[in-house]
Amino acid sequence: MKSQRLGRIATAAAPMSSSNGSVQPDVVPVGFDFDSEYFYIGGMNILKSTKYKNVLKNNKVAFVVDDLRTVDPWDPRGIRIYGNVDIVTRESGYMNNTNHPQAKYIRIKPYKKWSWGIEEPVFKDGKFNVKRAATKGNIA
Numbered sequence: 001m002k003s004q005r006l007g008r009i010a011t012a013a014a015p016m017s018s019s020n021g022s023v024q025p026d027v028v029p030v031g032f033d034f035d036s037e038y039f040y041i042g043g044m045n046i047l048k049s050t051k052y053k054n055v056l057k058n059n060k061v062a063f064v065v066d067d068l069r070t071v072d073p074w075d076p077r078g079i080r081i082y083g084n085v086d087i088v089t090r091e092s093g094y095m096n097n098t099n100h101p102q103a104k105y106i107r108i109k110p111y112k113k114w115s116w117g118i119e120e121p122v123f124k125d126g127k128f129n130v131k132r133a134a135t136k137g138n139i140a
Helices: 050-057
Strands: 006-011 026-034 039-041 060-071 074-089 104-116 130-134
Touching: 006 050, 026 050, 039 074, 050 074, 050 104, 060 104
Parallel strands: none
Antiparallel strands: 006 026, 006 060, 026 039, 039 104, 060 074, 074 104, 104 130
């Protein structure tokens, strides 16, 4: 987690059980911080972003951080989490290192995690080797 700085967050405006019916999910690449408990998502215009507006209405998100260790042989690795979010103010977030400092962040508390290619080979016995674990705090 400490070697990666970009992930993808998926949000939706309303829960699927809403009387409004199906909602179009939105997924965007984002920078992030991780403190071994929470993921923090910022942005240059976060207060005007779709992700921010969506999480104000629905606090459930999905977040993915992945990369390719090598392409020959093909060796992907990553994590996917489901989490609940809240909005926090942080004076020491990663946005302070940009020309657009922003103190508001979307904070994700993971409650479910899948990983591949991190602790074990991504392919095992000819199958994709995904590890699923419920999270209770540290997911690093």
